[in-house]
Amino acid sequence: MKKLKVPMGELALIEQIRRGSRRNSPTVPLGIGDDCAILRPPAGREVLVTTDFTLENRHFRRDLHPAESVGHRTLARGLSDLAAMGASPLAAFLSLALPGKMLATKSGQAWVERFFLGLRALGDQYSVPLAGGDTAESPADLILADIILVGTAPLGKSLRRSGAKAGDALYCTGRLGGAAAELAGMFAKGRMARVGATEGHPHLFPEPRIGVGAALLRRGLATGCLDISDGLSTDLTHLCVESGVNAEIDAATVPIHPLAAKLGPEAGLKMALHGGEDYELLFAAPATRKMPRSIAGVEITRIGRLTRRQQRQPQIALVNADGSRRPLEAAGWEHFSAPPARKS
């Protein structure tokens, strides 16, 4: 990690970022400006670390996504991984490569400022300081970001993907398919999205479920948990692989986001099952355990159950209201295999 470095004349902008980000505290006694940042996790807690790329033309498009949304989404991806394990965020680190031309133009500088506005607004909401990172000139005319989140959880209590059991009930938070539906609408319009507030924009401004994850951990409610970043079908497959179980989803119970429901029942369900980037949580709990209808203000829906697995590969069945069933293939977001239409 190095100090943020920029060409002569642009130091003002980066110094502003640095000042805005440097709030040394008992848990982050040293932030940006040395070879490493120093963190002091509270005693009795384990440390969780996650890294996530946000790459232009892969995770966002400069012509469609407002810069504030890119900053928000960059941080949200990492926060959601902490939420999935029930962890509390401690600090964020950002590696950011910008095209050389960008900091030489007013519009480029404005983009970077707005990116940090979006990132910092979400960071402030969860009291996550930007404690360091790296900057470089991008080797292409593309913005490249990598976010690193460090969090903590009580020793040995972090929620994992591997603890779910056959017989457990399956739950999700919030409503699904909204991010895919909003993104599809953005592609259809083909121009920069305009947003007044962050609410109601599941793709542009997803809300990481930090409060829910922390409550699940604190109250010992979940046997296994992860976030729905790649789509329910894909992430449920991850849960089944790591926990050694199969799963059944009751189609009629899947909570479909209004933006997806507007597209009709079939398209809406498809987006809820396979659309990625909702950043809701998917978790399992003993079927006999009473589950609140909402946790930390977020609705909780029972959407199915885990079953015993005999085969090597996990199988997931979609069960209709009439009892008929069909296999559900993992068909969510998959890097290296996403069709061009999904490259956002």
Add this chain to the structure above:
Amino acid sequence: MKKLKVPMGELALIEQIRRGSRRNSPTVPLGIGDDCAILRPPAGREVLVTTDFTLENRHFRRDLHPAESVGHRTLARGLSDLAAMGASPLAAFLSLALPGKMLATKSGQAWVERFFLGLRALGDQYSVPLAGGDTAESPADLILADIILVGTAPLGKSLRRSGAKAGDALYCTGRLGGAAAELAGMFAKGRMARVGATEGHPHLFPEPRIGVGAALLRRGLATGCLDISDGLSTDLTHLCVESGVNAEIDAATVPIHPLAAKLGPEAGLKMALHGGEDYELLFAAPATRKMPRSIAGVEITRIGRLTRRQQRQPQIALVNADGSRRPLEAAGWEHFSAPPARKS
């Protein structure tokens, strides 16, 4: 953080990486495969975090650098930042974006395997497990890596840039300018470097000074320390800025690497003063403190002193053997302002 994801058919390669990397231990009880990795730093220690990009055509060239060197250098950059603060490495995380075509070809797969060979060989040397990260398809035909190192140090003892005092003597480890000299030679040849062993290749296989940093911390020898990644003149400026001092370097004492010395005394000194990526340590210590001639098997050279600063900006003087002096400008590696010839 997610499981490493690749197209069907290439899972074998990545599973191999995953298996080779997953060695859960008391300090890393959960590595690759969940939303976050879990670390358990030993009690009584603070946690250090650093992130560093390694971007194709910016930090390396696929036609000049062997893949093993790229893997080695990627990890070495992060390890060197830990060394600079006297920290012991705990775990590494890698965000890696590869061109889509790469994993579809034998040569591309071989490159990735050799990249990980280089990275893992250095990691094994310092017992640093690869505990997680992210993968993505690169949005350009370029390899993009971001390494994150997490280390630990005794609470409150980490070496910082800010503790050096006027009157302190200035030291560096090893010999300087070798990395710049080797790189210049590679550019002149214009073809892939061939190497048998990693030793004697200060650019391709730099050796992070983990042992020296740890000893400086343990023996309380340094008042301020950082690594020489951007070049002595630039990194000494950082030390002076953070510690509020000026500096004098005795030109005749600067230890010049044999590869740089071969180019003649003037060119050699220039490379030692301004050439980046040597990854040696630069540190200050009270002038009266006896300093060993070598620490952890690495030679230590006294190269100057720190002096009182009256001005706002730090000033560094190069003092010749005859007592004449001239200002030394920071002219090392600077992202966003590097000339095209330096874009390696």
